[in-house]
Amino acid sequence: MNISEIQFAHRFDGITGSAIREIFKLIAQPNMISFAGGNPSPAxxxxxxxxxxxxxxxRDKGKVLLQYGATEGYAPFVESLKQYAEAAVGCPLPAVLPVTGSTQAMDLLCKALIDPGDTVLVENPSFLGNLQCMKFYQANLVPVESDENGLLLDKLEEAMAKHHPKLLYVIPTFQNPTGKTLAAERRRPIAELAAKYGVVVAEDDPYRDLRYSGTPAPSIKSFDKEGWVAFLGSFSKIISPGLRVGYIAGxxxxxxxxxxxxxxxxxxxANLNQAIVDQFLRQGLLPEHIRRICGDYRLQRDAMLEELASFPAGTSYTRPDGGLFIWVTLPEGLDAKQLLEKAIERHVAFVPGTHFYANGGHENTLRLNFSNSTLEQIHTGMAALRQVIEASL
Ligand SMILES: Cc1ncc(COP(=O)(O)O)c(C=O)c1O
Incomplete structure (x- = not known):
């Protein structure tokens, strides 16, 4: 038999690879200004x-760190992580597990809960990587409508009653891809609905600490009395994505x-990576580091918003209080995928919004990242993008 006839597992049916990774291949040229991706700034x-x-x-613990470790995590880190996570989440956490990026937290949660055909409720749009993860577990993804303040509670309850989902996946703060934040007053009801309908909530909150304006909202987890909410955290956006250290708690x-x-x-x-993050926490380095990067990201966000103000009439966009993304809705009839081809000719890249919707559509939307470009690149790239859009009207 020829290798081309190989029969891969059905869990790969319909999975084509991350659109963002494909775009990365297209834009891997020098002098490209990339508003795609969700990378922290090199600085x-x-x-x-x-x-x-x-x-x-x-030097201090080399023989321990270079040996196999416990699945439960490197003990000193589990201790410092629990303290950090309880402060971040705002409530006691019965159990905390260090994981290999919060991507793994989602994978393990699906492994624990999802049988083929089980329903997962998702925001629409939502984070592509985790939508793909749920598809690997052959989940039935059911999108729930949002407004500018996040998930609509009546639609959420309707979907819970109708579809009997196993899981609700929500990114409450500075959401990827929209930059929206779930209103504080919607958070307690979500915890209550989860308990009423017996639905586990995956509260994925990697952008929580990247706040440049506004006041923090309590986590959904902090309103959870019975344990239905699993909190997914990450050090990728606040220390380094390359270390691959995140956690699941609850x-x-x-x-x-x-x-x-x-x-x-x-x-x-990896023990070494857990130990490095442990020292970041124990030596109290994180608050000052976060203050510094938030100062820079605030200026980058503001520069992008300033440029968006002169985009053609009929363009709307989010004004996030933090995180890494701005979500743009172009005048009806424009197709962000076609615009991307023209933008790449002008050495500018972004991600068409359609990729973030569980069922596609919404061709006139796009996601812009501001953290990974300098102020000068933001001004130059956004001016080029405006011209590309103007020329397409
Ligand atoms: C909402 C969301 N969840 C999870 C992740 C993955 O983070 P990690 O690097 O911790 O796996 C990302 C990364 O972009 C994200 O945007």
């Missing part, structure tokens, strides 16, 4: 500090199932 990556901490922990039985699932995924998250 925000604490390489020198990490080198120092890595040398220190290897009910002990849910976290235990994720731990069992993790044993056969990667045994444990």
């Amino acid at each position: 925000a990556l604490p390489d020198e500090k990490v080198a120092e901490l890595a040398a220190q922990v290897l 009910d002990a039985a849910i976290v235990r199932k994720c731990t069992l699932g993790k044993q056969s995924t990667d045994v444990h998250t």
Whole structure:
């Protein structure tokens, strides 16, 4: 038999690979201004500090860190992480598991909960990477409508009553891709609906600490009395995505199932990386580091918003209080995929919004990232993008 006739598992049916990764291939040229991706700025990556901490922990604990570790995590980190996460989430957390990026938290949660055909309620649009993860577990994705303040509670309850979902996936703060934040007053009702209908909530909150304006809202988890909410956190956006350190926190039985699932995924998250993040937390380095990067990102966000103000009439866009993204809706009839081809000729890239919708459509939307471009690149790139759009009207 020819290798081209190989029969791959049905879980790959309909999975074509991340559109963003494909766009990355297209835009991998020098002098491209990329508003695609969700990378932290190179200036925000604490390489020198990490080198120092890595040398220190290897000197002090090298034989332990270079050995196999526990699936439950590197013990000193589990301790400092629990303290950090409880402060971030705003409530006691019965169990916390370090994972290999919060991407793995979603994968393990699906592994623990989703049988083929189970329904997951998702925001529409939502984070592509995790939509793909749910598809691998052959989940039936049911989008729930939002307004500018996030999920609509009546639509959410309707969907819970009708579809009997196993899971609700929500990104409450500075959402990827829209930059929207779920209104504070909608958070307690979501925790209550989850308990009423017996639905696990995956509260995915990696952008929580990247706030440039407005006041923080309590987590959904902080209103959870019975353990239905699993909180997914990450150090990717506030320290380094390359370290691949995140966590899942919440009910002990849910976290235990994720731990069992993790044993056969990667045994444990790299000890050295856990130890580096542990030192970041123990030495109290995080608050000052976050203050510094938020100062820069605020200016980058403001520069992009300033440029958007002169985009053609009929264009609307979000004004996020934090995070890394602005969501743009172009005049009806424009197709962001076609515009991307023209924008790439002008050395500017973004992600067409249609990729973030569970069922496609919404061709006139696009996502812009402002963290990974300098102020000068933002002004130059946005002017070019405006001209491309104007020429298409
Ligand atoms: C909403 C959301 N969740 C999770 C992730 C993945 O984060 P990590 O690097 O911790 O796997 C991202 C990354 O872009 C994200 O936007």
